Amino acid sequence: EAGVAQSPRYKIIEKRQSVAFWCNPISGHATLYWYQQILGQGPKLLIQFQNNGVVDDSQLPKDRFSAERLKGVDSTLKIQPAKLEDSAVYLCASSSQGIYGYTFGSGTRLTVV
Amino acid sequence: LAKTTQPISMDSYEGQEVNITCSHNNIATNDYITWYQQFPSQGPRFIIQGYKTKVTNEVASLFIPADRKSSTLSLPRVSLSDTAVYYCLVGDNFNKFYFGSGTKLNVKP
Numbered sequence: 001e002a003g004v005a006q007s008p009r010y011k012i013i014e015k016r017q018s019v020a021f022w023c024n025p026i027s028g029h030a031t032l033y034w035y036q037q038i039l040g041q042g043p044k045l046l047i048q049f050q051n052n053g054v055v056d057d058s059q060l061p062k063d064r065f066s067a068e069r070l071k072g073v074d075s076t077l078k079i080q081p082a083k084l085e086d087s088a089v090y091l092c093a094s095s096s097q098g099i100y101g102y103t104f105g106s107g108t109r110l111t112v113v
Numbered sequence: 114l115a116k117t118t119q120p121i122s123m124d125s126y127e128g129q130e131v132n133i134t135c136s137h138n139n140i141a142t143n144d145y146i147t148w149y150q151q152f153p154s155q156g157p158r159f160i161i162q163g164y165k166t167k168v169t170n171e172v173a174s175l176f177i178p179a180d181r182k183s184s185t186l187s188l189p190r191v192s193l194s195d196t197a198v199y200y201c202l203v204g205d206n207f208n209k210f211y212f213g214s215g216t217k218l219n220v221k222p
Contacts, residue, residue, distance in 0.1 A: 045210075
């Protein structure tokens with residue numbers, strides 16, 4: 001079974017620029033999550049999708065972050081404009097009801113300078 | 114949502130058994146207890162999940178007392194490659210899980 005694919009692996013941008021991350025979940029997984037992990041901390045949930053609908057985006061900074069999941073498969077997370085404090089690893093995960101646990105991708109490491 | 118408390122770090126030596134305990138006093142009736150392992154530069158990886166008593170797989174064992182207010186992840190005969198951060202989460206499989214800060218396990222030769 002193929003894992004959760006994420007790209008790019010690394011990204012360096014200047015503050016106030018925009019950036020987008022892509023995630024392809026495991027085939028058939030209806031639920032998709034985006035997490036932000038700052039160095040030394042546990043992952044923080046940003047947004048949860050069920051198919052192509054948003055279930056929870058309460059911790060997503062909506063003034064600069066946006067996410068979409070077209071056709072209930074791939075998802076993109078965008079930051080515009082980026083701030084220095086957005087430097088983190090952005091993790092995508094997917095899960096299927098009835099199958100315990102999430103499967104995470106390797107993440108995108110974002111550095112804002 | 115149930116909040117979890119784990120030790121920040123633990124040290125062990127190769128070949129020893131390691132037990133990491135997690136407190137979750139406010140666990141709900143429908144919540145499961147799930148443990149993840151994370152290596153540097155990788156996403157967390159599912160280790161084990163349980164609801165009550167004991168669960169064992171090829172990697173670890175999970176012990177859950179009757180009141181379910183805590184759980185213990187047991188790693189038998191650890192090796193250097195088990196050095197990682199271990200996260201304890203509680204939640205319903207149909208809802209989101211929240212990660213705490215985890216336990217950084219350092220296995221020494």
